[in-house]
Amino acid sequence: MRGGWLRIYAITYLVFLYLPVILLPLFAFNDGTVMAFPLKGFTTQWFVQLAGIEALHGALLNSVFIASVTAALSVLLGICAARASTRFRFPFKAPIMGAIMVPLVLPEIIVAVSLLVVVVQVLDLPLSAWTVIAGHTLICTPFAIAILSSAFQGLDQSFEEAAIDLGETRWGAFKNIILPLVSPGIVASFLICFTISLDEFIIAFFLTGAEPTLPVYIWGQLRFPTKIPAVMALGTLMLVASLIILSVAEYYRRRGVARVGGKDSGGFL
C-alpha cells in the first residue's frame, strides 16, 4: 500500500471531518431530548413534529425565495463579468475584477454591518428579504464568476466569429451560440449560489426583517434544549437536499466541461 502513515493520517482526518455530519442524523432519529450517548432508541417523531411548525414553514419559504432571487441575480452578474474578463480586454481590468472578487475573502460581518449602516442609517429603509438578497448576491457573485469563467474560457472563439460571418448579429450569436454552450455552467453556478444563500447566517442575521430566514430561525431554536431534536431532524433534511442539489450541479458542471472539450480538473471551489 502506498503512502502508509500518510494514508492512516488521511483516514483519521476524514473521520474528524465527518464527525459532526454523522451525529446529525444519529440524533435526529434518537428517541430522547438530551443530546448524549448512549442513544435511547429509534423514532421518527421529530420529523413528524416538523410538519406542524408554522413559523418554520414561513422561514423556509422566505429562505427559498431569497435563495432563488439571489442565485438568479448572481448568475446574471456572473455572466457579465465572466464573459467580459475572458473575452475582452479593457482598461483597469485587473483592479475591477479584483474588486468584484473581494467579497470572497472579506469577513462576512464587514459586509453585513456596512450594508446595515447604509440601509438603516443612511437610506432609512426597512429591513426585508430584499436587503438579505442584496448582501447574499454580493458574496455569491464571486462563486458564480469562478464557475462561469471556466465555462467561458473553454469556448472556441471561432464559433462566435463564424456565426457573425454567417449573418448573425452580435446579440444573436451570443444568444444562439454562446449561451447554449455555457448553459451547464449557468445551471451549476445557479445551484451553488442557491445553496450558499440558503445556508448563510451571518449576513442574514443582520439584514433580515420581521420574516426570519431558515438559518436565523434555527439560531433562535438552538437556545431551547427541548427544540433541539426537531432542529436536528430539520438539519438532516437540509443536508439531504443540499447533497441532491450539489450532485445535480456537479453533473451539469462535468457535462459543461465535456461539451467544450476540456479536461476535468476536480470539483467545485
Added chain:
Amino acid sequence: MVSPTAVYVLLLLAAPLAAVVAFSFWTQDFLTIDRTLTLNNYREAFTDPIYRTLMGRSLMISGVVTVVTVVLAFPIAYFVSFYVDPSRKALWIFLITIPFWTSYLLRVFLWKVILGFNGVFNSGLLSLGIIDEPITFILYNANAVVITLAHAFAPFTILPIYVALEKIDRSLLEASRDLGENRMTTFFRVTLPLAMPGVIAATLIVFIPTIGDYVTPRLVGGPDGLMIANMIQTQFLKLNNAPMGATLAVLAMCAVTAISLIFVFFNRKYLR
C-alpha cells in the same frame, strides 16, 4: 460588459464600506447621530481594556486557527496529490468537501455536543477507560473555538494547497533525487517552496474571514472565547451604538489587512 457587475459591487460594497468608515468618525447620542468628525471612538477603542483584550484575543485565535488548519491540511493535500491514483482524486476531493454542505450553524452546534461535559468525546474516552473523569478544557474556551474553526475551514485550506501541489512538475522531484538529495531534503528544498503559493493563499483564506466570525465564539467559546466580531454585533444590534461598532469593524479590518500584507511581504520570494 463588466459594468453591471462592477456597478453592483461599487454600490453595494464600496459605498457601504465608505459609510462605515464615515460612521467610525461620528458619534451617537441615543438615537441621533452627531456628524461632527471626531477621533473619540478610536481613542475609546484603544484605551478601553475590553476592546484591547477582545482585539488581541481575536487576532491570537485567528492566528492559531490558521496555523493549526494549514498544518493539519497540508499532509492531506499532499497525500491526495502524490499518493492517490489519478482516477480517484476527484472522489477524494468530493469526500473532503461533502461535510461542508451541512448547515454551518448546526455544524458549530454539533461541535458543542461533541466537546461537552457529557459529550461524545468525553463519553467515548470514559467508556474506553482512557480517562477517569470528563475533561473540561475543551469546551467554552478558546480551544473549542480553535477546534471548531479548524474544522470549518478545512476544505478552504486543502483545495488551494492541493491545486499548487498538482501544478508541480514531477520531473523536478526526480531531478532532485538524481542529483543526490534524499526524500526529506527534496521535500523541503523543492516540493515545499513550489507549493508555497497554495499555502499562502490558504493562510489568507483562513485568517481573514475567521476574524469576522461570531457564531463559533458565541456557541462554543464561553466568556473567555468571545471575539471582536461578537462585540461588533453587540454594538450594532444590542447597544445601538453604530459608530462604535463601525470603529471596531474598521480597526479589525485594518489589523487583518496589515498582518496579511506583512505575511505576504515576507513570503514574496515564493510568489514570483
